[in-house]
Structures are given as C-alpha cells and as structure tokens.
Ligand code: AMP
C-alpha cells in the first residue's frame with residue numbers, strides 16, 4: 077500500500093481530527109483484530125483511512141480499493157488536470173460535454189445543494205476564487221472592477237445538466253472543491269459497507285466520516301479544531317455520520333493587517349465575513365455536510381439557523397469570532413467545549 081508521511085504543515089490545517097483529546101476509557105473492550113490504516117495525499121489534502129475488524133490482508137486490499145476510488149474521483153473532478161471531465165466542461169466553450177455516471181451524480185447533487193443553500197454555495201464561483209490567488213497560492217486582493225466583471229459570470233442556475241450532458245456556458249467555469257471531499261467520503265462509506273465492514277473512520281483533510289461506531293460499540297469522539305490556535309475547541313460524538321468543518325483559518329493570506337480567506341461570498345466576490353470562525357456540520361451525508369459547512373460559514377449565525385430550520389437531516393456547531401458558540405439542539409447531549417473554549421457562552425438553537 078502506498079502511503080505518504082504526514083507533514084506538520086498539513087496536519088496544522090486539519091479542521092477536525094479523529095484523535096479524541098480526552099484519555100481513552102480504560103474499560104473499552106479491545107477490538108478483535110488490529111485496525112488497518114493508510115495515509116495518502118489526494119485532492120490537495122492529507123487523507124487518513126482506518127478500517128476495523130477485518131483480517132489484515134482483507135483490510136489492506138480494501139484500503140487499496142479505497143485509494144483507487146479516491147484517485148478515480150480526483151481524476152474526474154480536478155479543475156487543473158486537462159484529462160478531467162470538469163476541465164473538459166470548463167473549457168468546452170459552452171458545448172455540452174458527456175459525463176461519466178460518477179461525475180453526473182456529483183454535479184446533480186451539487187446543483188441541488190446550490191439551490192438548497194439559496195446560492196450561498198455556488199459551484200461557478202471558481203474564477204473569483206482564482207482571482208484571489210487561492211488556486212495558485214499567488215495571493216492578491218483583486219480590484220472592485222475586476223470582481224464585478226468576474227461576478228457577471230457567476231450564476232449556478234446557468235449550469236445545465238441534462239442526463240449525463242453538462243453544459244458550462246462560455247466564459248463560466250465550475251469547481252466542485254466545496255463538495256468533492258464530502259462526496260468522496262460517502263463513496264468510501266458505501267465501499268466499506270458493501271465489503272461487510274461495520275466500523276471505519278476516514279479523515280479527508282479534516283472532513284471526518286465514520287461508519288458505524290467504534291469496535292467496542294461506543295461513539296467516535298471527534299475533536300473540532302480551535303480556529304484561534306493549534307488545539308481543540310470542542311468534541312462531538314458520532315455514529316454512522318460525518319463531521320465536516322469549514323473555517324477561514326484553513327486557507328488564508330494577510331495583506332496590510334487584513335486576513336483574506338478562501339470561502340467567497342457570491343454576492344460580492346469577497347471572502348465571506350459573517351462573524352463565523354468555523355462551521356461544522358454533523359449528519360449522515362458527507363456531500364451535504366461539505367456543502368452546508370461552506371454555506372453556513374458564509375451565511376452567519378442568523379441565516380444559518382434559518383437554513384437549519386428549513387432543512388432536516390443535519391446539526392451544526394458555529395464557533396463565532398466573538399468567542400461564543402452556537403449548536404443546534406440535536407447536538408445538545410453529544411457536544412462539549414474543550415480546552416480554551418471550555419466555559420464559553422454556548423447557545424442551543426431550537427426549531
Ligand atoms: P470548503 O473547504 O469545503 O468550505 O470549500 C471551500 C472551497 O470551495 C474553496 O477553497 C473554493 O475553492 C470553493 N469555494 C469558495 N467559496 C465558495 C462558494 N461560495 N461556493 C462554492 N464553492 C466555494
């Protein structure tokens with residue numbers, strides 16, 4: 077199995093980590109077999125996959141297949157690889173492009189989520205993200221005229237998916253970066269489940285997705301990164317769910333004392349400033365969690381609560397820039413603040 081070393085710089089960008097910051101309970105029953113684990117770098121991030129309860133050879137083969145699935149999806153979705161389907165659609169000059177079943181499925185789900193978030197998530201924001209330098213790490217603050225001109229080509233409602241044919245109008249480009257890792261997590265859970273695994277945990281660049289519970293039957297305990305430092309701010313318990321975070325601290329640059337981050341408000345083309353330092357979604361769907369964490373970061377506390385009330389099937393944690401915390405009621409009994417965040421003001425949002 078190919079694996080890579082985890083570099084500290086990447087580790088520092090993880091929004092969530094599967095390692096519980098608390099002392100493991102001494103009464104935990106020992107798993108019957110050793111977990112099988114692999115690490116890889118894909119989709120521009122460090123990924124860490126662990127399956128429990130398989131025999132070693134079976135576990136290794138499964139993780140090799142999981143890695144192949146990740147590489148397969150990466151190859152379809154990359155915006156920079158001229159062989160990818162998304163690249164083909166982005167450079168089609170507005171001509172319909174045939175998609176594989178996987179890409180069509182992801183684009184269909186992504187468009188639905190653009191709609192459900194009222195356009196906070198907009199997969200056609202890519203040219204604006206690029207203008208800020210987030211795609212090349214060649215950071216700059218674009219002028220207002222440039223942003224306004226780029227925004228004229230940002231409108232997810234103009235992206236057409238007819239069956240397996242995708243049309244990206246000439247002058248527009250799409251990028252599925254805000255949802256690709258969540259979708260990949262869903263696919264990995266399907267793969268593990270199909271192969272009879274009942275306990276697995278993946279971290280895809282800080283997106284945590286869990287299959288089942290820990291081998292001893294207890295919930296996974298997942299730590300949320302402190303947006304103000306390297307430690308943790310909270311711990312949430314998961315079973316058969318994803319915990320997916322979007323935060324301004326994950327990718328940013330500073331100029332003249334101002335911090336600019338990678339989540340862009342389609343309304344004005346600027347990094348979203350909603351008072352949210354990080355937004356975490358907890359729920360059964362990885363792609364939904366990924367889309368909604370990006371969207372709730374952008375929407376801010378009030379509109380995030382409205383979005384949650386209008387949609388079933390997920391809960392959320394907002395760590396706010398003013399140091400306070402909001403959680404939706406489904407997490408009341410399974411979220412706790414941690415470290416520097418312990419004792420901070422926490423509001424439970426109710427339906
Ligand atoms: P995430 O880390 O999942 O929150 O996704 C953030 C990434 O999605 C950024 O690095 C951009 O490439 C892209 N992005 C930024 N703003 C938006 C937006 N409003 N809608 C969709 N994608 C976005």
Ligand code: MG
Nearest residue numbers: 254366367370
């Ligand atoms: Mg996302």
